[in-house]
Amino acid sequence: MRIVVKVGTSTLTYENGKLNLEIMEKLVRQIANLSNRGEEIVLVTSGAIGAGMGKLNLKEKPKTIPEKQSLAAIGQGLLTEIYEKFFNEYGKITAQVLLTKEDFSDRKRYLNVSYALSNLLKWGVVPIINENDTVAVDEIKIGDNDTLAALLASLVEADLLIILTDIDGLYDKDPRIYKDVKIIEVVEEFSDELFKIAGNAGTKRGTGGMYTKIQAAKICWNSGVKMIIANGKIDNVLNRIANGEKIGTTFLPMKKPISSRKVWIAFNAKVSGRLFIDEGAAKAIIKHGKSLLPSGVFKTEGDYDVGDCVAVVDHQEKEIARGLINYSSEEVEKIKGCKTHNIEKILGYKYYDEVIHRDNLVILERGEKYGS
Numbered sequence: 001m002r003i004v005v006k007v008g009t010s011t012l013t014y015e016n017g018k019l020n021l022e023i024m025e026k027l028v029r030q031i032a033n034l035s036n037r038g039e040e041i042v043l044v045t046s047g048a049i050g051a052g053m054g055k056l057n058l059k060e061k062p063k064t065i066p067e068k069q070s071l072a073a074i075g076q077g078l079l080t081e082i083y084e085k086f087f088n089e090y091g092k093i094t095a096q097v098l099l100t101k102e103d104f105s106d107r108k109r110y111l112n113v114s115y116a117l118s119n120l121l122k123w124g125v126v127p128i129i130n131e132n133d134t135v136a137v138d139e140i141k142i143g144d145n146d147t148l149a150a151l152l153a154s155l156v157e158a159d160l161l162i163i164l165t166d167i168d169g170l171y172d173k174d175p176r177i178y179k180d181v182k183i184i185e186v187v188e189e190f191s192d193e194l195f196k197i198a199g200n201a202g203t204k205r206g207t208g209g210m211y212t213k214i215q216a217a218k219i220c221w222n223s224g225v226k227m228i229i230a231n232g233k234i235d236n237v238l239n240r241i242a243n244g245e246k247i248g249t250t251f252l253p254m255k256k257p258i259s260s261r262k263v264w265i266a267f268n269a270k271v272s273g274r275l276f277i278d279e280g281a282a283k284a285i286i287k288h289g290k291s292l293l294p295s296g297v298f299k300t301e302g303d304y305d306v307g308d309c310v311a312v313v314d315h316q317e318k319e320i321a322r323g324l325i326n327y328s329s330e331e332v333e334k335i336k337g338c339k340t341h342n343i344e345k346i347l348g349y350k351y352y353d354e355v356i357h358r359d360n361l362v363i364l365e366r367g368e369k370y371g372s
């Protein structure tokens, strides 16, 4: 099995921000053990900013970006050093890989990351991955390691993503607000409704809370990767999950996952603009699997070129699909709402009948609203 394990700051650090060495050592021991028995493990670890805070004895996460960047630079070194020390004790070689959003959105870089990781896994090395927080700001930032871990799980075609956090799994309501909460043991069909029950981070040290874990589940569901959210403090949690024990919340993958190229379009490519489409067009692409024609587009937003990735939104501004577009934003502005046979009359040329061909279109919303 190829398993991506993600460990959050709330699990890795104490409330005072210092690293919880006991937990780190236990997790390393389990990962080394799983690697010894032949599983391929990629570790995605948070905690750089947390460890930086601990080192400087800061009680609160600073608000400014340069301060957070600096803390990540201080903490990442410490984090790597400690992981390496523990993995060395169990005879495992580690490799540090720090990534930004551009390593996923640029197709060449994406493939390069994938080649490097495959090779490290082939050599039996444990890649230890985090976002490169010191350089990743605003547009080039993924922003949370749940999403980063899911993108990686999809990139390395993992069988399983285990997200270790400070709570037993996904509850049907935010447990900090409600008392009568129940744990959800299995999610068989992913639905955007799950976002409604997901609250934000549990501690001042965490980022994104359950919301980003649901985002991760959406990527995994589409990519054919099983995902489990479990409490990192449970004894022997990784070995037990790998042995098939049911712990935490399991998100099963889609039965017919989308191709890796479409996963890249849907979740990795940079979105350069938005196309607003009417209800008829939404139904045609979602229910009938059709390409998107100019007649269904009533508004365009953003500055994009041929081949760029755009978000397709319905009349209620809900994003329902993403795709690689056949015309530039200037051209779409002119041909929106027109019949295919008029494209040439309007532009003086015609590249394609479709604005987005269905082979380059990924449906993200399969709501009942559109009959699917």
Ligand SMILES: Nc1ncnc2c1ncn2[C@@H]1O[C@H](COP(=O)(O)OP(=O)(O)O)[C@@H](O)[C@H]1O
Pocket (backbone or CB within 6 Å): 007, 008, 009, 010, 011, 046, 164, 165, 166, 167, 169, 170, 171, 172, 173, 174, 175, 176, 197, 198, 199, 200, 201, 202, 203, 205, 206, 207, 208, 209, 210, 211
């Ligand atoms: N529906 C929910 N079920 C479980 N936990 C939730 C839910 N909504 C919000 N949370 C919060 O999400 C927190 C976990 O996310 P976070 O603090 O970001 O941890 P990590 O650092 O592990 O990513 C939990 O401690 C919990 O307080």
Ligand SMILES: N[C@@H](CCC(=O)OP(=O)(O)O)C(=O)O
Pocket (backbone or CB within 6 Å): 007, 008, 009, 010, 045, 046, 047, 048, 049, 050, 072, 130, 131, 133, 143, 144, 145, 146, 205, 206, 207, 208, 209
């Ligand atoms: N990359 C950041 C962590 C970002 C993050 O998603 O944190 P968490 O919610 O604790 O998994 C760091 O190393 O501090």
